[in-house]
Amino acid sequence: MKHWNEECAVVGVYGVENASWLAYYSLFAMQHRGQEASGMSVFDGEAIQTHKAQGLVCEVFNQSTLSNLKGNIAIGHNRYATAGKNSSLDAQPLYARCSLGEISVVHNGNLTNAGILRERLTQEGSIFQSFLDTEVILHLIAKSKKESFEECIKEALKSIRGAYCLIFVLRDKMIVARDPYGLRPLSLGKIKSEKGEGYIVASESCAFDLLGAEYVRDVNAGEMLVFHNDKITSTQLFSPKDFKCIFEYIYFARPDSQVFGKNVYSIRKEMGRELARECKIESDIVVPVPDSGVPSALGYALESGIPFELGIIRNHYVGRTFIESEQSIRELKVKLKLNPIKEVIEGKRVIVLDDSVVRGTTSRQIVKILKNAGAKEVHLLISSPPTISPCFYGVDTPSKQELICATHTLDEVRKYVRADSLHFLSLEGLAKSVGSNEGYCQACFDGKYIENCFKSEDEEE
Structure with missing residues (x-):
């Protein structure tokens, strides 16, 4: 399953003129969710047009490409994949033409039974052109005997397991x-235009803010x-x-x-407050590891x-460090990415606050950077x-053997x-920060996976 791990952004725009431009700005707002490749499919009134390539959103699209993607329905995708899978064939959307017509799809998540389904489909004669579990979904749809795309999609969804947010364009x-x-x-969300009202669906509501769209609700689980x-x-x-x-x-x-349904900034800030209640340390300043450590450090x-400082x-x-496959590259990128302000750090007892520890490489480098800048003490706190x-x-994390806190x-x-000193927020503190310990997957912290996500339909029967 680790061959298909990915964590991406998806967007769909419906009923708005120049939908491709709105999808483009949405993908730009969600660039943090994937930097390997970007793509878009647009229905122009006659056919589905697709453009995708490796690179950032602003590298893949320009005024010329967007002008050629005309239509009032657009779906888009930012791809983030496991290091080493740099193939343009794995960029999304995935497009196909089958007996019912054209279809294009974008996917955020990871199918835990993709390997089983892929093997079965291959034995039945299906030919795959990518490593994406998303392609499994297209094959299931194409092989369905149902009479409409809606029914074919419903039937395909009954066979897949795991995490998925899917957006299809069907003419x-x-x-x-x-x-x-x-x-x-x-x-x-809803988008108002001169010609009426349209709709947008996206992985994060920050895409709505950029377009002036109104947040309506989350798409329900199983909907x-x-x-x-x-x-x-x-x-x-x-x-x-x-x-x-x-x-x-x-x-x-x-x-x-x-x-x-909750604001991310407020929750991260509350995580910092909970950490302060759990862990009291004598220190001169609190310094965040930018950027995701800032709200919790403020809290x-x-x-x-204790005074907050941008030290x-x-x-x-510079991209996210744990994406890189080689240790030496990750260590170099930490130095390129983060630089201390000596005048803030020197001679101080420093609490440095970060969001997580994966391999420990980044944390080790951050402590080293602060001590080289003259910190008297460095206390690492993790929110x-x-x-x-x-x-x-659907999240790219290393194997258990590579997770330093597991070994x-x-x-x-x-x-x-x-x-x-080193301190982590407790599971109880995390639950208080988000408002409850019910309704959340925290398998990365407690090892409790959703059993049915790993079962195929045949196994459940």
């Missing part, structure tokens, strides 16, 4: 589907929405299980987004009364529990990162 329709657990976020003739039809395909990914609040989502500073400055043109298990539902004691991790 004059757009169809949206979310897995029964609601693992990955997906929100519905399918059909956009056709300027109307939305909702069908609850599966009973919702409500098992949302808690890591969205910790790291992936933008702080200005509404995710699972810690407010709760503890580390981030270079925003989430120790990451002890990999994710199989070492807390003191061993502290010694490795060379901090004077």
Whole structure:
């Protein structure tokens, strides 16, 4: 399953003139969710046109390409994949022409039974052109004997397991589907234009803010929405299980987004407050690891009364460190990415606050950077529990053997990162921060996976 791990952004725009431009700006707003490739499919009134390539949104699209993608229905995708899978064939959307006509799809998530389905489909004669589990869905749809795309999609969804937010464009329709657990976020909004009202569906609500769209609600877990003739039809395909990914609040989502109906910034700030209640340290300043550590550091500073300082400055043109496959590259990128302000750090007892520890490489480098800048003490605080298990539902995390908190004691991790002390937010503190410990998947912290996500339809029967 680790060959298909990905964590991406999807967007769908319906019923708005120049939908491609709105999809483009939405993808730009969600660039943080995937930087490997970007793509878009647009129905121009006669056929589905698709453009995709490796690179950032602003590299893949320009005024010329967007001008050629005319139409009032558009779907788009930003891809983030496991290191080493740099193939243009794995960029989305995926387009196909079958007996019922044209179809294009974008997918955020990970199918845990994709390998089983892929093997079965291959034995039945299907030919795959990518490593994407999304392609499995297209083959299931194409092989269905149902008489409409809607029914074919419903039948395909009964066979797949795991996490998925899917957006299809079928000539004059757009169809949206979310897995029964609601693992990955997906929100519905309204867009007003000179010619009326349209709709947008996106992984994060920050895409709505950029377009001036109105947030309506989250797409329900297990729900399918059909956009056709300027109307939305909702069908609850599966009973919702409500098992949302808690890591969205910790790291992936933008702080200005509404995710699972809650503001990310407020939750991260509360995580810092909870950490201050759990862990009281004598210190001179609280310093965040930018950018995702900033809200929790603010919360810690407010709760503890210790001054907040921006003691580390981030270079925003360097990507996320744990994506890189080689240790030496990750270590170099940390130095390129983060630089301390010596005048703020020197001679101080520093609390440095980060969102998580994966391999420990980044944390070790951050402690080293601060001590080289003259910090008297460095206390590393993490606004989430120790990451002890990999994710199989659409987040790229290393194997269990590579997760330092899964293979070492807390003191061993502290010694490795060379901090004077090391503290993590407890599972109880995390639950208080998000408002409940019910309805969230926190398998990365407690190793408790959703059993049915791994079962095929045949196994369940």
